[in-house]
Amino acid sequence: MNTLANDRLLRALAREPVDRTPVWIMRQAGRYLPEYRATRARAGSFLGLATNPEFACEVTLQPLARFPLDAAILFSDILMIPKAMGVGLRFEEGEGPRIERPVRSAVEIDALPVPDVGQALRFVMDAVALIRRELAGRVPLIGFAGSPWTVATYMIEGGSSRDFPKSKGLLYGDPGALHRLLGKLARATTDYLNAQVASGAQALMIFDTWGGILSPRAYCEFSLAYIKSVVGQLRRERDGARVPSIVFTKGGGPWLEQIAGIGADVVGLDWTVNLGAARSLVGDRVALQGNLDPNVLFAPPEVVRQQAIAVLDSFGPPKRADGTWDGHIFNLGHGISQHTPPEHVSALVEAVHQHSRTLRQA
Amino acid sequence: MNTLANDRLLRALAREPVDRTPVWIMRQAGRYLPEYRATRARAGSFLGLATNPEFACEVTLQPLARFPLDAAILFSDILMIPKAMGVGLRFEEGEGPRIERPVRSAVEIDALPVPDVGQALRFVMDAVALIRRELAGRVPLIGFAGSPWTVATYMIEGGSSRDFPKSKGLLYGDPGALHRLLGKLARATTDYLNAQVASGAQALMIFDTWGGILSPRAYCEFSLAYIKSVVGQLRRERDGARVPSIVFTKGGGPWLEQIAGIGADVVGLDWTVNLGAARSLVGDRVALQGNLDPNVLFAPPEVVRQQAIAVLDSFGPPKRADGTWDGHIFNLGHGISQHTPPEHVSALVEAVHQHSRTLRQA
Numbered sequence: 001m002n003t004l005a006n007d008r009l010l011r012a013l014a015r016e017p018v019d020r021t022p023v024w025i026m027r028q029a030g031r032y033l034p035e036y037r038a039t040r041a042r043a044g045s046f047l048g049l050a051t052n053p054e055f056a057c058e059v060t061l062q063p064l065a066r067f068p069l070d071a072a073i074l075f076s077d078i079l080m081i082p083k084a085m086g087v088g089l090r091f092e093e094g095e096g097p098r099i100e101r102p103v104r105s106a107v108e109i110d111a112l113p114v115p116d117v118g119q120a121l122r123f124v125m126d127a128v129a130l131i132r133r134e135l136a137g138r139v140p141l142i143g144f145a146g147s148p149w150t151v152a153t154y155m156i157e158g159g160s161s162r163d164f165p166k167s168k169g170l171l172y173g174d175p176g177a178l179h180r181l182l183g184k185l186a187r188a189t190t191d192y193l194n195a196q197v198a199s200g201a202q203a204l205m206i207f208d209t210w211g212g213i214l215s216p217r218a219y220c221e222f223s224l225a226y227i228k229s230v231v232g233q234l235r236r237e238r239d240g241a242r243v244p245s246i247v248f249t250k251g252g253g254p255w256l257e258q259i260a261g262i263g264a265d266v267v268g269l270d271w272t273v274n275l276g277a278a279r280s281l282v283g284d285r286v287a288l289q290g291n292l293d294p295n296v297l298f299a300p301p302e303v304v305r306q307q308a309i310a311v312l313d314s315f316g317p318p319k320r321a322d323g324t325w326d327g328h329i330f331n332l333g334h335g336i337s338q339h340t341p342p343e344h345v346s347a348l349v350e351a352v353h354q355h356s357r358t359l360r361q362a
Numbered sequence: 363m364n365t366l367a368n369d370r371l372l373r374a375l376a377r378e379p380v381d382r383t384p385v386w387i388m389r390q391a392g393r394y395l396p397e398y399r400a401t402r403a404r405a406g407s408f409l410g411l412a413t414n415p416e417f418a419c420e421v422t423l424q425p426l427a428r429f430p431l432d433a434a435i436l437f438s439d440i441l442m443i444p445k446a447m448g449v450g451l452r453f454e455e456g457e458g459p460r461i462e463r464p465v466r467s468a469v470e471i472d473a474l475p476v477p478d479v480g481q482a483l484r485f486v487m488d489a490v491a492l493i494r495r496e497l498a499g500r501v502p503l504i505g506f507a508g509s510p511w512t513v514a515t516y517m518i519e520g521g522s523s524r525d526f527p528k529s530k531g532l533l534y535g536d537p538g539a540l541h542r543l544l545g546k547l548a549r550a551t552t553d554y555l556n557a558q559v560a561s562g563a564q565a566l567m568i569f570d571t572w573g574g575i576l577s578p579r580a581y582c583e584f585s586l587a588y589i590k591s592v593v594g595q596l597r598r599e600r601d602g603a604r605v606p607s608i609v610f611t612k613g614g615g616p617w618l619e620q621i622a623g624i625g626a627d628v629v630g631l632d633w634t635v636n637l638g639a640a641r642s643l644v645g646d647r648v649a650l651q652g653n654l655d656p657n658v659l660f661a662p663p664e665v666v667r668q669q670a671i672a673v674l675d676s677f678g679p680p681k682r683a684d685g686t687w688d689g690h691i692f693n694l695g696h697g698i699s700q701h702t703p704p705e706h707v708s709a710l711v712e713a714v715h716q717h718s719r720t721l722r723q724a
Contacts, residue, residue, distance in 0.1 A: 272574065298530065
């Protein structure tokens, strides 16, 4: 059983009554926090930070010390699975991730091992266990992974991309090979997320950062189908508590109904989606997470407050006329920018807590 | 009157019967063509090319000599209006556009002149007139401009951007100042497009490349409202022929109904939109343009053909059961990549022409 001091996140994820809207922030442990930058400097590098359970635990907890957030999320990276597959992951300062041995042909794909991630990524499981211990039941811990398609794009392109020419070249030129790569990634991702649950993760999120660059048909075939396969094989329960799953496709607004139908408990939304309309469409089937434009956090705190209220009002009071509840978890529509002033995050969290209480009394 | 040898584009734009689906390609005159690169080398620079009517005419006509396209589009750049406003436009090799004196504060915005674009951008009007003469009625000529919001982002950021922090900082921090900037740009854009019509443009397109990065509310208030204002003031007719307008917001799929309601004749769609669903939603009000993923053109010609057919089939036969016609103009969902093999474009145009004839006989 969960014996959480603050179980608002899990209640909202399960569409149960909750006294105010829970809030956490994608990439909440990150470069916009001076204490994160200090730990990163001690770790020597991004990978030094992410592969060391003590450092990973330390930065995971930092935002919770500053802000009354309703969840912690494991500090890690969506490219840990390629790392475990041995393709050579590096992070260049200011350049983002690099894959030293990109995977572009059927031969390269078929030679790729499906790693024993519980073994190869033991440090992640150790970090999860350590964070759970340090959290001591204050708030739940979210584990995560990238979607097979999103992770595949980095492996194919060799790093970040703007137009993903090589990934789409493979998708249109040799779809069978791409399917085999995605199948391997889906197996590894399933194992990886289930191992996180075994180590203590209380909810799981799948980040499909690049699903939105696909056509509707290609999205369903090459991204959503594999997310569905992963979600369908996740452990649903641990120690008698349900482990909910959140799926977030950036740019996935047009495909909301399809995404809501794959068996996940929650759909994450970016800021281009009208939250009220999304609730009307799928709010009786899944909880919704989102969706403030992260760039709002560059505006003065008073504007941050207004815009946070606008997001909450767009969802509306979670209690329905028939007495049942819809679920809303407040978040940004994408990861927080490294240039965000931390005091604007304070204003945001405070506004969400205050206004969402008011909304429930209205 | 138009006396065009090939008026398929104008007929499809007007949702009139047409024997096959017309096709043109965003950025069809561009770097993927060796003859373009040769002219650009002679011109010395991108701006040397774009500001010289003879060079601009030459590259505008190049793709028509290679492919049986159904339209020409003026070769120019969406940043000609900022250029006319005197903010210092430069193009760095491989870096994209730079604005030397970005406009970020209310004071800077209020000091900006609304230029006499017919005068300041005389070279564009001369290019339009020259292209019309050289086209000699083969196919229609499309004129264009950027949307006020899209052009504003370049003026505020100082160039291209990924997350548009300064533009959104202004949007959320001083929306009144941003409205004044957009108002000035809308006036200049209206004058600019009407001057293109006066010089011979037979259809007009507004490129809203960055509308899709906004929240639904911000999109309506800061991008769509100004596009509507421009569209509402465009010359609708010249020499007895209707001058249709096309509006394209990249990432605008979720707001299709709103976009279809501003008075434009055609809505351009990117490849994330299901064309058949878009037709069901708004096909009785506007024609639709799009929407093949430009990256399909990296696949082998046979795959290009299949994917082009899939787009045409998604729209379906344009003739409705009641005998009226819906309009489809085949295009990519975004500008063609500079790395595209030109022979794949041949395969595309041929497939569109062949299959769309078949579709009409089915």
